[in-house]
Amino acid sequence: MPICIECRYPVKTLYTEYSGADDRSxxxxxxxxxxxxxxxxxxxxxxxxFVVLFIxxxxxxxxxxxxxxxxxLMREHDQFDPIVFxxxxxxxxxxxxxxxxxLSIRFLTSSxxxxxxxxxxxxxxxxPNSVSTALLVSSSTKLFPILMVIWEYDVPAAARSLGWAVVANNVEALKILLDCGYGTAAILATVxxxxxxxxxxxxxxxxxxxGVDTVGDSGVASDGKALWAVVELGREWGGRLGLG
Structure with a gap:
């Protein structure tokens, strides 16, 4: 049975819905x-x-x-709502x-x-714990989708841009921590x-x-595009420096 969220008094219904109510919000x-x-x-x-709920x-x-x-989220007889599962x-x-x-990157770097x-x-x-710390810190860009709760974005474009930023940060963090080249860091991030x-x-x-298309699939695609973009950018700047 639902309750009053102010005083926790049990109530039969939380609202009365009339005809033509397409969206309660x-x-x-x-x-x-x-x-x-x-x-x-x-x-x-x-x-x-959901913005008000989140805040x-x-x-x-x-x-x-x-x-x-x-x-x-809870139903009668102490049962979970399916969305919880x-x-x-x-x-x-x-x-x-x-x-x-x-674990895969820790194995390649520390085993x-x-x-x-x-x-x-x-x-x-x-x-190896420092490797995981570097990956966690450099992946903090993934927290930016929280802003999408408040401001609307083009979700596919935002996901691609976010994937590029995260992979670029991962590569840079591995390069700095391991004191290796961009190529080696890119291989680690790819694996x-x-x-x-x-x-x-x-x-x-x-x-x-x-058979379901997942965020993981788009994430891998974004990772690959991001890594290729990093390589192309490095080649471009290398060519410019060589010409200079």
């Missing part, structure tokens, strides 16, 4: 229920969009938690994909069995991106979603 055709206990609206977030979550307002935990699935997908990205180390392309780096893609596709295959 617009407020048209919807009348919010007034709590008999406190005299305030039972759940004002019924009419609010109030950041501000740790108890009302928004009551809205989500009692009136939205979707969130958990994608959280696991992202976590395992990111883990594979880090005695690394083919790059055995072939003397790079010296063995004895601090990490391929590992991330393979793990992501494997999880989707196990879940029966192998």
């Amino acid at each position: 617009s407020g048209h055709g919807v009348r919010l229920t007034v709590c008999k206990n406190c005299g305030r609206f039972c759940d004002k977030y019924v009419e609010h969009d 109030d979550l950041v501000l740790i307002k108890p009302q928004v938690y009551r809205h989500l935990l009692h009136n939205t 979707q969130y958990v699935f994608f959280l696991i997908l992202c976590a395992l994909s990111t883990l594979s990205f880090h 005695p069995l690394s083919p790059l180390v055995l072939s003397n392309l790079i010296p063995r780096y004895p601090r 990490g991106a391929i590992s991330r893609w393979m793990v992501g596709r494997g999880i989707l295959w196990v879940a029966g979603l192998d």
